Amino acid sequence: MARDNKITTSSTAEYFSKNLQQVGFSSLTKAVLTTLKEAVDNALDACEEHGILPDLKIIIERLGAGTMKNSERIRVRVEDNGPGIEADDLPKVFGEYLASSKFGRGRCTRGQQGIGISAATTWAQLTCAMGARVISKTKAQRKAVSAIIEVDIKNNRGNMKQRETIDWDRVHGTLVEFTFDGRVQVNGEAGILNYLLGTSLVNPHLSMEYKLVDQEPQSIERVSSVIPAIPEAIEPHPHTMKLGEFMAHSHLYGKIKVDAWLKKAFSRVGDSVLEEMIKSGQGVNRTLLSKSLDQANEKDFLTLFTTLQNMVLKAPPTSSVLSIGEDSLSKSIKRLGKVDFFSVVSRSPTICDFKPVQIEVAIARLEERVTEVDAPAQVLRFANRVPLQFDKSACAIVQAITSVNWRSYGLAQPKESLPLGPYIMAVSVVSPFIKFKNASKETIDASDELVEEIRRALMQAGQKLSRYIKAESKAAELEEKTRYIEQFGPILVEGLVRITKAKDDQKKRATDGLMKILGRDATETKNEVAVAAKRLEEVSGEER
């Protein structure tokens, strides 16, 4: 080893500023989407936390050529009606990494670690030498604070510049604006429009106005005025941890006894579990359990950890997950376009890989896309109500969709592929502990248990869908039958009349009789259509 090499530690900010690709800034187009996403996530989390129905205003502008090759200078502005941020907290929120109120708390919030928005500030700073411009006002403040927040990369600290108090005609809220190098992609699977529509789908209580580059301003109204109550956090389940995490977890609790720590810091560990640990004879005894936590050594932790791993523990409670609900999803799905039918399934919360999770699925057929019979269905993926837009093939959601045999529900589907047709399949995974494949939260790790749970939800939605399709084909059949009767009935009777030289009154009676006979057939079909329609109503009733 070279002696001259001085080993240095770098700040978190330094690390991320050099590895922004890990947190969603791997391309110019992704930079725009990630910046927007982080700002919107923060705004929605803040509103929900304070029981405010969110109103967002989003503007994305092209300001000219950027400094990087083939880039454009982009401005992303997101304004919310959230509680506002105290002036002193602004540098922390926008300029410091891992300064989060949500880190490791086991709640179903969008943001988890406090990396994203600071990364957006860093990106702006690196490409345009300009931090985030923020205006914020809390209810208590008379005037708003306006400032530029920059990341002090060396020390992982936020710096506030050009601070001033200004008049702002809002009761409370935050406006954040990033100017940086990027490239705007509006349409397509990874486009901004898709992100905004997806966000509106899983946030029925959200209203937003947006203007994307040279497009006309648009607005999406909320379809629900119920603010989702984010359930209280739960402690992690021992079976979801590795030894290192287990030990690190102890540092949060200071000088308490081991048994108290186990009971307080983990879900499903109580007195009876402690008794069982002793009884199991794997080295846990009362002395160890009554030890002070800061006195416990590595061997103690190993003993405790392996004993817990070898025990059968109850699964964690599912009360910590948050659902959008079938009702809200049903209303929300109509915001995606002209939907001619849809089916929605909200599974009960369950446990996958010892983590509580809830799966919700919405499948809709879009009228304006009926001609696209050969195109694959559009997949919208959500993790804790945040759209996922990249690297879909490895995602648990896509794997679950392709594993379902959609042909049995009346959809076309090439082998082991997405089904075809003008459908949107939206799948939402909500869990306080979602396992992503990467830090930029683009792909949900495909564990067997999770894929199976998603698959079940999809199959339920598929069954509802097939009832719609059946009702449709019945209706088409009726139409065909009616057409047949009208066309061939008179031809048949007139032919018979000519051959037999029958009289007019015979002809009339025969015509009436024929219509009666064929009408009975049509009535039968009509009844079938009615039964199908009734089942449909029952299904929709279940949804309501």
Added chain:
Amino acid sequence: MRRDRSAIKNSIPAISRELCAKLLGDLEKAKRPILYATKCALDNAIYNHKVGYLTPGDKKVATELNVSSVKKMSRAIFMLEVILRNIDSGAVNTKRELYYIGKGEIKGSSKLKPLDFQDQDESDETIDFVCEILECYREDLNCYANDRGGQTYSQQLIVTETLADGEQAVIELSKLGTSPFMPKNRPQNLSLSVSKKIDFCLIVESEGTANTLVANGFTKRHNAIVVGAQGVPSNSVRGWCKLIQEQLKVPLYFFGDLDAYTMQNIYRTLKAGSAASLIRNQDYSAPEVKFLGVLPQDIAKYDLFDYPVKENDAQEVRALKKADDALKNDPFFQDKRNKGSAEILKWLLKNKRRCEQQAFFSVDPKDPTMPEKIIIDKIKSGSYV
């Protein structure tokens, strides 16, 4: 019971009107009319050894008027009207001509547009359906197939044909020179007589070989009738052979290839009719006909060239497969009176070889009359099944 064809034919208009009146009557009562037709399939075929051909069983195909069949029935009534007009005026047509006549009628009326035939298959189906419900031949409906095969040579045979206008034409086959007589697909209009006693009738699978035999003097040396079948016998060939059997009461011999296709599709059809034509086998089969050869034992006896069935010969492979099935399900081959034919099928299945009728020309290449000699030898010695 033997039905009189001309009586049936004459009664077609009356039967049709009766049927239509019943349909109309049912409709007036809002009762669903049902049309019954004999099921023409192997599972409804019975081999009646007393008559010697395949007869229909009791199975009927019922067509009930409902939304799905209203188009089929409307088309049938439409076609029936065209046919009745033909019968009335004495006009005749082929199926293809009826297809165009139908299209022409429909073109002239917007009301009939939904009936329009997309292709001839659709009008053919309609004609067949009319035949089935009236239980008659399409010839009874003045719809004739193109007369194919049946080229006939004889120095003794005289055919008298009754023409549509009632006049009679007398054809002496000996006066036709090298031209064959072609039987029309209307056996009921023909009657046969002879100028001298005829000993037998030889039906040859290949009309080329039949022609060769005659050109080499077969009919000069023997008091016989030689008929070229031209492959699978058409209705006219089948009806003609039946007529020869009925009116001349001479032995009939079939001379063709030794293979599964010839045995099942040509010989069996000639002798006992087919499952598809159950209702007409009575008039279109000649149960007295014998299979002269080529017989399996002829190969050894005359040292004939034979060869294995080629695996890529789809027709032969299919025929072999069918032969296996026929031995199990075909009432003709199952009947003990046709054991000889069944034995040949078994031999073919076992050996997977075939031998063509023309192989007789290899016996003595220098003698063009060798095949004739063998044929006569076989007839005299009773070497047939």
